[in-house]
Amino acid sequence: MIHTMNLRLVYRPEHVKKPILAEIVLRKKVRLNILDAKVNSQKGELIISVPLDGEQLKDLIKTFEAEGVTVEPLPRIVEIDREKCTSCGACISPCPVSALAFDPSYTLLLDENRCVGCRVCVDACPFRAIKMA
Amino acid sequence: MSDVRGSETLRKYEEINDRIRRGEATVMTADEFINAVESSGLQRAAEEVDVVTTGTFGAMCSSGAFLNFGHSDPPIKMWHCWLNDVPAYRGIAAVDAYIGASAMSETKGFEYGGGHVIEDLVSGREIKLRADAYGTDCYPRRYIETTITLEDLNQAILLNPRNAYQHYNAATNSTSRTIHTYMGTLLPNYGNVTFSGSGQLSPLYKDRNFETIGIGTRIFLGGGVGYVIGEGTQHLPQKQFGTLMVKGDLKQMSRRYLKGATFNKYGTTLYVGLGVPLPIINERVAGSAALRDSEILTDILDYGIPSRDRPSVKRTSYEELKSGKVVIGDSVINSSSLSSFKIAKEVAEDLRDKILEKRFLLNRPAELLPAEREFKPLLVKTPAKMNARS
Numbered sequence: 001m002i003h004t005m006n007l008r009l010v011y012r013p014e015h016v017k018k019p020i021l022a023e024i025v026l027r028k029k030v031r032l033n034i035l036d037a038k039v040n041s042q043k044g045e046l047i048i049s050v051p052l053d054g055e056q057l058k059d060l061i062k063t064f065e066a067e068g069v070t071v072e073p074l075p076r077i078v079e080i081d082r083e084k085c086t087s088c089g090a091c092i093s094p095c096p097v098s099a100l101a102f103d104p105s106y107t108l109l110l111d112e113n114r115c116v117g118c119r120v121c122v123d124a125c126p127f128r129a130i131k132m133a
Numbered sequence: 134m135s136d137v138r139g140s141e142t143l144r145k146y147e148e149i150n151d152r153i154r155r156g157e158a159t160v161m162t163a164d165e166f167i168n169a170v171e172s173s174g175l176q177r178a179a180e181e182v183d184v185v186t187t188g189t190f191g192a193m194c195s196s197g198a199f200l201n202f203g204h205s206d207p208p209i210k211m212w213h214c215w216l217n218d219v220p221a222y223r224g225i226a227a228v229d230a231y232i233g234a235s236a237m238s239e240t241k242g243f244e245y246g247g248g249h250v251i252e253d254l255v256s257g258r259e260i261k262l263r264a265d266a267y268g269t270d271c272y273p274r275r276y277i278e279t280t281i282t283l284e285d286l287n288q289a290i291l292l293n294p295r296n297a298y299q300h301y302n303a304a305t306n307s308t309s310r311t312i313h314t315y316m317g318t319l320l321p322n323y324g325n326v327t328f329s330g331s332g333q334l335s336p337l338y339k340d341r342n343f344e345t346i347g348i349g350t351r352i353f354l355g356g357g358v359g360y361v362i363g364e365g366t367q368h369l370p371q372k373q374f375g376t377l378m379v380k381g382d383l384k385q386m387s388r389r390y391l392k393g394a395t396f397n398k399y400g401t402t403l404y405v406g407l408g409v410p411l412p413i414i415n416e417r418v419a420g421s422a423a424l425r426d427s428e429i430l431t432d433i434l435d436y437g438i439p440s441r442d443r444p445s446v447k448r449t450s451y452e453e454l455k456s457g458k459v460v461i462g463d464s465v466i467n468s469s470s471l472s473s474f475k476i477a478k479e480v481a482e483d484l485r486d487k488i489l490e491k492r493f494l495l496n497r498p499a500e501l502l503p504a505e506r507e508f509k510p511l512l513v514k515t516p517a518k519m520n521a522r523s
Contacts, residue, residue, distance in 0.1 A: 086404065088404070088470060089469040089472075090327065090470075091469075093325035093326060093469035094318040094325055095467075098467065105475065107475055120318060123318065123397045126192065126395055126402075126471070
């Protein structure tokens with residue numbers, strides 16, 4: 001099974017007008033998903049999810065870096081503070097990608113591969129036990 | 134079998150306690166009792182099992198604590214009082230106060246409230262106490278600012294006017310925008326369903342007719358021992374919306390079972406762990422204690438309609454709600470709880486173990502709770518009408 005990996009891409013001001021992402025998508029034929037984008041005239045920051053691991057992931061990171069984009073792998077998007085979490089379930093059904101669920105003993109589980117970092121669970125948690133990583 | 138509510142035809146309270154003291158009592162959680170009934174039948178299970186324990190851990194806004202601070206020198210008759218900037222009720226004697234779970238901090242708003250103050254107290258944390266006064270001949274001080282801990286207080290009594298709803302409505306949202314409610318985050322266009330209550334572990338549903346629960350019933354409350362002191366507010370037992378008023382010594386409780394919480398854009402509350410031991414005094418009680426999630430029904434209401442009378446979208450069971458998927462029309466919708474089954478189960482198991490270890494005895498209530506109550510709305514009367522009536 002291929003794991004998805006989330007990457008933070010930081011563009012410098014001189015790159016903001018170049019279609020780097022589109023070119024890499026076309027060249028590498030990678031089916032990436034944009035989770036978050038903050039772009040202005042000064043800089044750009046994207047969080048993307050890519051269904052790659054191993055050598056293919058390393059190759060993609062190198063390709064971005066060759067274009068001058070700084071790449072930071074994000075192994076987790078959200079973190080659950082187990083001290084605060086009561087496994088109540090208030091975050092489960094609001095999650096639009098079903099990344100949160102109970103195990104058979106009703107303990108809350110997070111599937112990091114599904115999470116798209118939308119923050120809905122962060123606000124839905126009554127105990128403020130979920131934070132963006 | 135006698136038809137009288139609360140009749141002790143299978144066993145009496147004294148017999149149950151004798152068996153507990155001798156280490157011979159058969160005690161099960163409601164989950165375990167359901168399995169026992171499945172394997173040996175209701176009649177035999179009722180004959181063999183003395184006590185069934187229940188549990189819930191959910192948001193209970195009608196919760197709070199009476200605190201007595203002791204007297205400073207010179208003394209003060211507090212007028213307004215704040216605990217970590219959360220206002221406490223001061224309409225009682227000089228240094229008594231009631232901190233309510235849903236009171237919110239005047240500096241942190243939604244992020245910190247009375248429920249968090251109670252959790253911090255029970256965790257042994259220091260709390261900032263601030264109070265003003267107009268000053269009297271007997272209480273000359275006009276202002277005080279100090280810190281307190283749970284240990285410093287003379288009394289800290291958790292006293293909750295409404296806890297442990299027998300069951301509760303589930304919630305969804307028909308509108309085109311996300312709404313933030315006391316039932317949690319509800320996504321647009323019936324995007325999800327939330328619900329509350331522990332279903333087949335629910336303390337009050339498992340004694341559906343209130344045959345054993347009444348004034349004086351000893352219970353598990355916040356990790357310590359508590360007592361039922363009467364019906365809770367909005368008690369509506371004939372529709373399975375019964376509630377309890379409970380009290381207990383906060384000094385014996387634990388932060389595991391009392392947690393301050395915030396519902397986004399709604400307010401603060403307190404999650405309370407509460408469990409009731411049900412003595413199997415007759416077969417009706419046994420039958421009720423054996424009810425399964427599939428037999429406990431509730432309505433999914435549309436919280437998108439901002440009215441007192443929200444329309445029901447579907448009648449469903451706790452079994453369907455707990456499965457994580459609810460079918461509404463042609464759609465399969467994700468559902469999830471707001472109360473923790475994990476901790477509810479822990480409460481029921483802890484209570485079972487305390488009884489088995491002879492650390493918890495049962496008692497006959499001084500009075501059973503009302504089996505029927507009115508649930509009246511608040512009428513908004515015009516001044517003209519009010520004048521006409523006076």
